[in-house]
Amino acid sequence: MSVKKSAIVTGAGSGIGFAIACRLVKEGYAVTGLDVMWRQPISQDAVFERIDCDIRKSEQIKSTFAHVMKVHGRVDVVVNSAGVSGRWTVATISDEEWTRVLDINLFGTFACMREAAKIMSVQKSGVIINIASNRGLHGLRNGSPYAASKGAVLALTKSAALELAPSNVGVYAILPGSTDTPLLRGTRSEEQVAQIVGLNQPEHVADAILPLLSSDALAFNGACISISRRTAQ
Numbered sequence: 076m077s078v079k080k081s082a083i084v085t086g087a088g089s090g091i092g093f094a095i096a097c098r099l100v101k102e103g104y105a106v107t108g109l110d111v112m113w114r115q116p117i118s119q120d121a122v123f124e125r126i127d128c129d130i131r132k133s134e135q136i137k138s139t140f141a142h143v144m145k146v147h148g149r150v151d152v153v154v155n156s157a158g159v160s161g162r163w164t165v166a167t168i169s170d171e172e173w174t175r176v177l178d179i180n181l182f183g184t185f186a187c188m189r190e191a192a193k194i195m196s197v198q199k200s201g202v203i204i205n206i207a208s209n210r211g212l213h214g215l216r217n218g219s220p221y222a223a224s225k226g227a228v229l230a231l232t233k234s235a236a237l238e239l240a241p242s243n244v245g246v247y248a249i250l251p252g253s254t255d256t257p258l259l260r261g262t263r264s265e266e267q268v269a270q271i272v273g274l275n276q277p278e279h280v281a282d283a284i285l286p287l288l289s290s291d292a293l294a295f296n297g298a299c300i301s302i303s304r305r306t307a308q
Contacts, residue, residue, distance in 0.1 A: 080103065080152070081143055082150075084108050084109065084154045085130055085155050086110055087110050087125070088113040091281070093108075093277065094277035095154050095156060098278070098284070104151070109127075110127070111127055130157055136187055150195065150198075152203075153202070153203045153204070155228075158206070158221075159180065162217045163218070173220050176224055184231065188203055195242065195244045199244075202244070202287060204246075204284050205246075205247070205249070207228045208221070208222075209250045211225030228248060229250075233297045237297065243293065245296050247287050247292070247295075247296070247300065249280060249283050249300055250299060251279075279302070280302065283302045
């Protein structure tokens with residue numbers, strides 16, 4: 076059985092999740108990426124196990140975590156990066172659209188955290204990082220379910236940190252500003268994307284998680300960290 080540190084990253088098929096999975100590989104982790112759509116091709120920088128997993132389904136999450144434990148014997152890092160968005164008004168969004176966003180962004184994050192907490196509380200170590208959003212603090216016009224789900228993730232992060240701190244498990248949230256991902260481009264025109272000042276690349280978000288992997292970060296357990304790459308206009 077391997078003693079190499081292992082990591083699980085949701086939303087690893089593209090965007091921020093893919094960048095984080097690649098960064099963790101470079102840091103020496105055995106990475107298992109979860110997604111239902113793989114936009115990024117396999118390359119020398121993206122050597123990680125890829126599992127098709129719908130994080131809205133508890134049984135799929137449980138079986139994936141069980142698989143990682145069987146192969147690696149431990150789960151050291153879990154990054155919840157999977158997310159969806161869209162453009163709707165409060166007056167017109169359907170029940171189905173609202174439920175889909177909350178199921179993926181909030182329930183999926185919670186369900187992965189639940190499995191991670193079971194394992195890490197026994198290990199007496201581990202790190203859980205949730206990719207939230209500044210929109211969870213400030214709201215999003217024509218994107219209320221996205222903002223609501225990300226705001227709830229912040230509360231979930233802080234609550235889990237309080238519970239898991241005695242087990243030396245760190246729980247944190249990263250709140251990126253606008254980031255150049257398929258999620259962003261799916262709700263913006265090319266002209267709108269070009270006008271965004273301080274646009275993050277997914278790699279900038281991946282950089283931000285590295286300090287949280289150290290046991291020293293436990294002094295800031297529950298921290299929700301806003302990041303934005305500031306550039307000249």
